[in-house]
Amino acid sequence: MTRRKSDHPIPEKPEPPFPIVTDFCDIVCGFGRGSAELGIPTANVPIEQLPKSVNDLKLGVYFGYAKIKPVEHEVGTVTRSDGRDVRIDYARDLKKDSGDLSILPVVLSVGKNPFYGNDFKTVELHIIHNFKDDFYGAKVKFNILGYIRPELDYTTKEALIEDIHIDITTALKALESRDFSVYQSQLKDQELSSR
Numbered sequence: 073m074t075r076r077k078s079d080h081p082i083p084e085k086p087e088p089p090f091p092i093v094t095d096f097c098d099i100v101c102g103f104g105r106g107s108a109e110l111g112i113p114t115a116n117v118p119i120e121q122l123p124k125s126v127n128d129l130k131l132g133v134y135f136g137y138a139k140i141k142p143v144e145h146e147v148g149t150v151t152r153s154d155g156r157d158v159r160i161d162y163a164r165d166l167k168k169d170s171g172d173l174s175i176l177p178v179v180l181s182v183g184k185n186p187f188y189g190n191d192f193k194t195v196e197l198h199i200i201h202n203f204k205d206d207f208y209g210a211k212v213k214f215n216i217l218g219y220i221r222p223e224l225d226y227t228t229k230e231a232l233i234e235d236i237h238i239d240i241t242t243a244l245k246a247l248e249s250r251d252f253s254v255y256q257s258q259l260k261d262q263e264l265s266s267r
């Protein structure tokens with residue numbers, strides 16, 4: 073597996089402050105470049121809905137699990153900061169049978185995206201699954217189990233894309249271990265997890 077100089081060694085099991093688990097929070101519109109420019113769609117979540125422990129994390133790339141919950145709401149539209157209208161469909165088209173609503177592996181960026189020169193921090197999740205539809209307006213609950221690397225600036229878009237693909241491989245490899253995968257159950261519905 074590719075190891076980069078910037079990679080933090082992944083321990084055998086989550087080490088404090090991990091695992092961190094969130095409540096369900098809103099999926100809001102980012103700038104939309106993740107999907108359009110990078111081919112790596114991300115779900116942005118409002119920082120103020122996250123536990124303080126997430127805000128205290130150093131800027132960088134993390135991994136864990138995430139679960140989406142559709143919201144019963146009429147489809148709407150919002151105008152994004154780049155002037156484009158975005159359909160807010162509250163995950164109404166996601167399919168349980170395709171695994172869209174399962175507990176799925178995630179890589180997430182907590183940072184200012186130096187490649188794009190943002191001057192504020194965002195938390196963006198790339199859920200590792202082949203979704204056929206968007207899910208703006210839905211809710212997502214996730215946990216963070218480990219740190220992969222600091223966020224970096226890049227000279228090309230291709231280098232950023234390549235690094236995110238390596239992050240995905242690193243996350244999937246770490247989650248193969250039972251000491252990490254056992255934390256999938258943190259996101260189970262309460263009725264299912266009470267034994």
Ligand SMILES: Cc1cc2nc3c(=O)[nH]c(=O)nc-3n(C[C@H](O)[C@H](O)[C@H](O)COP(=O)(O)O)c2cc1C
Binds near residue numbers: 110133180198
């Ligand atoms: C796993 C992952 C790693 C990322 N690493 C970096 C990074 O090192 N540097 C950076 O500038 N942006 C990084 N990003 C953020 C992307 O630049 C971001 O997803 C992109 O700006 C799209 O955001 P938008 O959809 O809000 O436009 C990362 C995103 C993800 C999901």
